[in-house]
Amino acid sequence: MAKAEKIEIIEKWCKGCEICVEFCPTGAIEMRDFKVAIKDLEKCTACMQCELRCPDFAIIVYKKEKE
Amino acid sequence: MSYDYAKYLRKGKLPHIWCAGCSYGIVLKSLIRAIDSLQWDKNDVAIVSGIGCASRLPGYVDFNTLHTTHGRSIAFATGLKLANPKLNVLAMGGDGDMTAIGGNHFIHACRRNLDITIFVFNNNIYGMTGAQYSPTTPKGAWATTSPYGMAENNFNITDLAIGAGATYVARTTAYHVAHCEKTMKEAFLHKGTSVVEIINSCPTGFGRKNKFKTPASMLMWMKDNAVNIEKAKNMSPEELAGKFIIGVLHKVERPEYLETYDATVGLKK
Amino acid sequence: MAKKVEFMMGNHAVAEGALYAGCRFFGGYPITPSTEVAERMAERLPQVGGRFIQMEDEIAAMASVIGASIGGVKALTATSGPGLSLKQENLGYAMLCEIPVVAVDVMRGGPSTGMPTGPSQSDIMCAKWGTHGDHPVIAVTPASVQEQFEETVRAFNLAEKYRCPVIVLTDAIIGQMMEQIEIPEPGELEVIERPKPTCKPEEYLPFDLDKDFVPLAAFGSGYRYHITGLHHNSDGFPTNDPVLHTKNTKRLIERINKNYDDIVKVEEFMIDDAEVLVFAIGVTARSAKHAVVEARNAGIKAGLIRPLTIWPFPEKHLDKILSKNKIKGIVVPEMNLGQMTLEVQRVARGRCEVEGLYSLMLDPILPAEILEKIRRFV
Ligand SMILES: Cc1ncc(C[n+]2csc(CCOP(=O)(O)OP(=O)(O)O)c2C)c(N)n1
Ligand code: SF4
Ligand code: SF4
Ligand code: SF4
Ligand SMILES: [Mg+2]
Numbered sequence: 001m002a003k004a005e006k007i008e009i010i011e012k013w014c015k016g017c018e019i020c021v022e023f024c025p026t027g028a029i030e031m032r033d034f035k036v037a038i039k040d041l042e043k044c045t046a047c048m049q050c051e052l053r054c055p056d057f058a059i060i061v062y063k064k065e066k067e
Numbered sequence: 068m069s070y071d072y073a074k075y076l077r078k079g080k081l082p083h084i085w086c087a088g089c090s091y092g093i094v095l096k097s098l099i100r101a102i103d104s105l106q107w108d109k110n111d112v113a114i115v116s117g118i119g120c121a122s123r124l125p126g127y128v129d130f131n132t133l134h135t136t137h138g139r140s141i142a143f144a145t146g147l148k149l150a151n152p153k154l155n156v157l158a159m160g161g162d163g164d165m166t167a168i169g170g171n172h173f174i175h176a177c178r179r180n181l182d183i184t185i186f187v188f189n190n191n192i193y194g195m196t197g198a199q200y201s202p203t204t205p206k207g208a209w210a211t212t213s214p215y216g217m218a219e220n221n222f223n224i225t226d227l228a229i230g231a232g233a234t235y236v237a238r239t240t241a242y243h244v245a246h247c248e249k250t251m252k253e254a255f256l257h258k259g260t261s262v263v264e265i266i267n268s269c270p271t272g273f274g275r276k277n278k279f280k281t282p283a284s285m286l287m288w289m290k291d292n293a294v295n296i297e298k299a300k301n302m303s304p305e306e307l308a309g310k311f312i313i314g315v316l317h318k319v320e321r322p323e324y325l326e327t328y329d330a331t332v333g334l335k336k
Numbered sequence: 337m338a339k340k341v342e343f344m345m346g347n348h349a350v351a352e353g354a355l356y357a358g359c360r361f362f363g364g365y366p367i368t369p370s371t372e373v374a375e376r377m378a379e380r381l382p383q384v385g386g387r388f389i390q391m392e393d394e395i396a397a398m399a400s401v402i403g404a405s406i407g408g409v410k411a412l413t414a415t416s417g418p419g420l421s422l423k424q425e426n427l428g429y430a431m432l433c434e435i436p437v438v439a440v441d442v443m444r445g446g447p448s449t450g451m452p453t454g455p456s457q458s459d460i461m462c463a464k465w466g467t468h469g470d471h472p473v474i475a476v477t478p479a480s481v482q483e484q485f486e487e488t489v490r491a492f493n494l495a496e497k498y499r500c501p502v503i504v505l506t507d508a509i510i511g512q513m514m515e516q517i518e519i520p521e522p523g524e525l526e527v528i529e530r531p532k533p534t535c536k537p538e539e540y541l542p543f544d545l546d547k548d549f550v551p552l553a554a555f556g557s558g559y560r561y562h563i564t565g566l567h568h569n570s571d572g573f574p575t576n577d578p579v580l581h582t583k584n585t586k587r588l589i590e591r592i593n594k595n596y597d598d599i600v601k602v603e604e605f606m607i608d609d610a611e612v613l614v615f616a617i618g619v620t621a622r623s624a625k626h627a628v629v630e631a632r633n634a635g636i637k638a639g640l641i642r643p644l645t646i647w648p649f650p651e652k653h654l655d656k657i658l659s660k661n662k663i664k665g666i667v668v669p670e671m672n673l674g675q676m677t678l679e680v681q682r683v684a685r686g687r688c689e690v691e692g693l694y695s696l697m698l699d700p701i702l703p704a705e706i707l708e709k710i711r712r713f714v
Binding site for chain 3: 077080109111113114115118125126129130131132133134135136139141142143144145146147148150151153154171172175244328329330333334335336
Binding site: 001013018051055056061 | 068069072076082083085086087088089090091092093094147244270281282283284286
């Protein structure tokens with residue numbers, strides 16, 4: 001079950017450094033045309049690694065409300 | 068969203084000027100969280116920087132911000148603090164800015180123990196001018212001005228600060244985001260001159276030509292080679308070879324400069 | 337009420353003038369022949385609620401006074417030639433960032449360590465062109481201990497009024513000598529206080545490119561903004577736009593130029609019917625005045641132009657006299673090898689002869705030497 005409601009990518013700020021993708025433990029995100037993109041939201045565990053380490057404020061993960 | 072930075076970021080200034088994968092953006096986030104955790108009034112915070120990539124940081128945050136001349140942030144910050152002691156003053160800059168051209172101001176600030184905070188963003192290179200060697204470039208490393216490998220010895224910034232008399236000296240890294248935030252907070256709260264060396268990565272200037280394939284690998288290098296000071300206490304010199312220590316390296320209480328000055332001269336308020 | 341009269345050293349008078357003007361911070365580094373300014377400030381500032389600091393070098397000293405001024409406190413630094421060289425980058429910073437500060441240069445022989453105790457007037461061009469780039473400069477030139485006091489007050493006023501650094505360009509003789517001085521009563525001399533912005537903080541444009549003057553908000557006063565030595569826009573943030581860069585540079589220079597009448601102060605002595613002029617500043621002007629009087633006694637129609645503001649250069653004053661009087665020649669005595677003379681020649685535009693009288697001999701140029709030059713024109 002996906003833990004993330006949504007992953008917001010602010011494309012105009014993303015510089016395509018790949019830090020988020022390399023730190024993502026589940027493969028939920030990937031690089032596409034030199035920008036980050038969502039590969040499989042289902043895989044996201046909302047661990048926040050990508051958001052925490054993005055130097056460009058370009059990726060935000062919204063956790064699902066507790067069910 | 069684990070943290071909303073918008074409250075502290077100046078509107079319309081992003082994307083910042085830093086290269087893809089430059090760790091300064093990560094440290095900026097730790098800095099914002101650290102100041103937020105102190106709940107300081109934004110009007111009471113002043114960030115003063117020199118010149119270099121790191122020194123562009125103040126432009127992005129909604130405080131009183133002063134981008135000065137190369138190496139001189141501490142000297143500007145000293146005057147500012149003496150004029151208005153209520154301000155929480157942070158002086159910050161790169162390794163070149165703080166320990167080469169600004170080295171004199173750096174050591175004398177440590178000696179005086181004025182209640183300001185100093186952050187040195189150490190990426191082991193002159194990033195802004197295109198990868199010339201700095202006082203912290205490791206022996207043998209490539210830089211545009213050490214194309215055959217760095218021949219000079221380098222500074223250990225925290226040793227320098229301790230030797231010069233700083234009363235709080237710590238090291239952290241861009242990788243250790245929570246540790247970085249916590250260390251910054253402690254440094255801000257310390258009474259007297261506090262120095263934090265923040266190990267950073269310049270993938271454009273340093274990384275590419277020094278065998279780091281990606282920005283992430285530079286962060287992983289920090290993870291793999293940083294040893295917390297508590298853990299280091301139980302490690303042998305052999306085990307520590309090639310590693311570097313993070314944490315609070317030095318902390319003493321010593322009379323703060325401004326209080327001492329005001330009392331010594333009997334300042335009429 | 338009887339005036340308070342004291343026997344005072346020129347450098348101390350600078351310090352007292354600064355305190356009178358409301359200066360409450362001094363950042364400096366010792367150097368002969370300026371050190372007494374720092375010493376006096378170290379002693380006096382705490383008595384009036386101000387702070388003194390001896391920084392690690394002149395670069396830091398200059399930076400510290402700019403920092404203090406940004407913190408809302410009037411600030412002074414003092415130095416001599418080698419220190420003036422070191423202060424230059426940050427002087428330029430204060431010019432571009434429109435930070436009011438006063439820097440005193442007690443001139444000694446240069447270049448380099450030069451003649452540490454030897455009086456000189458050889459920093460005239462350094463005061464104007466020492467920092468790089470196109471920029472405005474105000475420099476005042478006192479010639480007595482009384483003027484050391486009064487011109488320092490005026491320097492602070494000009495700094496606040498035009499939001500810029502002002503240089504007090506004096507020399508080792510005026511700085512070191514003891515002379516009688518009447519201490520002005522509080523309120524006797526005008527003291528300009530720094531205005532505070534009145535707009536809402538979110539509307540504050542600290543460097544409004546379309547305005548002549550915007551009050552400088554102190555850090556900590558609730559106006560949060562950015563200051564940078566990069567060329568910047570009205571809001572203070574960097575811009576690479578050459579159009580804005582041009583506009584702002586011209587604006588800063590124009591601000592000074594168009595207030596020439598307010599900024600440029602000149603003593604004109606016996607010039608109404610003068611046919612020969614002497615153009616001199618500082619200690620040299622004292623000799624020049626004697627020479628003019630002696631020339632008059634000998635029946636020569638001589639007059640003196642004594643700038644108390646050397647930058648901006650008093651060209652309107654000079655120009656007016658040159659177009660009104662039939663001037664045969666101008667003598668420019670100066671304790672250097674011809675810095676001011678070049679400027680006088682530029683303004684004279686060939687309308688009369690201009691002759692320099694230069695000396696590096698460390699003693700003041702004597703009235704007799706100046707008189708001899710005056711005579712050559714008649
Ligand atoms: C007086 C002066 N000298 C040289 C420079 C050119 N310069 C700009 S930034 C810089 C080095 C910056 O290196 P560092 O402080 O390590 O900062 P980084 O860019 O790596 O963050 C230099 C030499 C300058 N701006 N001013
Ligand atoms: S939150 Fe964690 S799992 Fe989800 S995309 Fe980011 S790094 Fe991957
Ligand atoms: S870390 Fe940020 S900038 Fe880098 S690729 Fe991911 S979203 Fe883009
Ligand atoms: S040159 Fe290096 S330090 Fe400068 S922004 Fe780029 S990566 Fe960062
Ligand atoms: Mg660097």
